[in-house]
Amino acid sequence: MTSFVDALLLNAGYNAALVGIGAALLGFAAGASGTFLFLRKRALVSDAIAHATLPGVGLAFIVMVMLGGDGRNLLGLLAGSAITAWIGLLIVEWMARRTRLSEDAAIGAVLSVFFGAGIVLLTVIQTMSAGRQAGLESFLLGSTAGMLFQDAVIIAIGGTLAVLATWALRRPMTLVAFDPEYAAASGYDVRLIDLAMMGLVMAVTVIGLKVVGLILIVAMLIIPPVTARFWTERSNNLIWYAGILGAVSGYIGAAISAAAPAVPTGPIIVLVAAALFLFALLFAPARGVAAAVIRHRRFQKRVHRRQGLLALARSEPILDDLTLKVLRAEGLIRPDGVATDAGRAAAAKIARDEHRWDTAREMHQDAGLTGRYDGLTPIEQVFTPDEIAEFDRRIGGPKPVEGPG
């Protein structure tokens, strides 16, 4: 626990601090660029990109060893992964555009085939450098344990660059995400912007390989934007919220991982992001489950209040428990179920409004107005005082609701 707090406060050593900052920057870049993917409804394209990095990692390792270098150079491995990821992305685009297969089939095909090819290359590497552990498996699930200083620097710099690129491209990408036709009509090259968006996603994926791993990096691109969507309805805010959520997940996840080096980093970061998502799903205002339940209860209460008051106005007995509870809580009836003065006044008002609506329907043929009758919309919201006065003139004077005597 103390080592976790140490890592959280950047006290767990220079490397751990750098990894934490790198993971936070990476999380920010992933969340922000994932937002555009999410808005464009192409979230799962990132899954294909991520899996397509594996053969690149393997090939880069083989090439570097053949050239006589150390196969584990992170920069070289990342460059290789970027190349195959880009090829995979282009194939997805090509298949979805040129053949009759839908984009999801193209995504699934590319991710499984590239990943399969990557696995083949990994087994080749295992036999090739017999005895020497390449450690490329750490790219599957991410591992920050024993990371070299220069690797951490690469991740931190890459994360910063991705954040800056997201910032620079945010306007055209938002436009394309919401309305590609309008963007095209305004002179933007939609295909180019789409490719730039994907390029950004690819960059984030490649940078994240070492920290989160290629199987789960897609979670960093999807979960923070989806979470952010629960908190805001504005696209500008969405980008920053998603970025911040991603950064928090990355930072906390890296800190936990620093305290428990045996566990791969990727799953921890993803589960932190998932916990934030769960919180949003349950408690976000307007969109969360709790808010929906409260809204439903309020609506239910209004319906029961109205039904109860109408029953009072017609001197009918009220039998429903919830209705009685609602009316009692507002002091409209006494505990024994008899209407109070306030209750009779409210009942008279509701009955009269009902009558006014009937008259309104006779007088107005405009369904746009009378069609708004749903039993809960106050008539004052639909008609002007003059019109209501006219209805009243036709109905005649108000009638009191019978009292207990």
Next chain:
Amino acid sequence: MGSEFVQLSLTPLLIGIFASVACALPGNFLILRRQALIGDAISHVVLPGIVVAFLVTGVVAAIPMLIGAAGAAVVAVILIEAIKRLGRIEPGAAMGVTFTTLFAAGVLLLEQSDTSTVHLDVEHALMGNLESLIWFKAQGWHSLLDPVALAALPHELGRIAVVCAAMIVLTVIFWRWLKISTFDEGFAEALGLPTSAIGLGLVIAAAVAAVAAFDAVGSIIVIAMFICPPAAARLMTNQLKAQVLWSVVFAVLSAVLGYVFAGYGPLWFGGENAVSAAGMIAAVSGLILALACLFAPHRTRIGVAKEEATA
């Protein structure tokens, strides 16, 4: 091609073929319904199901694992629906959130629990170990008639054969229902078919196929076989029956060629050790799909001019 083949290669080859066909059959309908990535999602969530089953029972046994994995698949489907409805989130993103989270949870559980004594790790789950499913007791083709040797066949073979047969039977029995509800859901509803039950049944069947195949060959083949053979078959024909038959042909072809390339390919290039058969089968299925994309007779979208489509 004598006793050595029967002992070392026959069972992995058969398991590969059965697994490929079992996944390709439901894959046809998933592709046509634009739910291709359900297969991807299922093959990820199978992991936590298996780990939980192991933690509960304490042994690596087939039945609890199958139940655990099928349970995880159902949980995932429910979660995806819940996120879609509650958050009004698009299906792809809802799927992404669900399967990555469950997979991460599975990995973490696996790493935290003491599984060092049993053969259960993430890499095994991804890549399978097709090559190790050999038939020790076999001495040649005549062993196929020897009850003692047959009893020593790897359990995975029997299991995947049963599942593969079940998939074939289900496809034949529900052929009309699947066909109508896949192509015209409104018409199917008007006929009184239980369309949502058919949809859920298809997903559950896919999950069962995925779990059984996963057990033997790892998740990577599962995803590839759900998508690549049916997608390639889709480009070959406009007839559903022909498409399903093509997909079976492609699945068998991928399994056989993939296994052969993995086992013997490195020898042709002067290597000594075989490479991953699971990965190679996936790669071959991708190669077949690539050829279909380039040359298959019905590869273009309807309504796209030939020149534009091939440009």
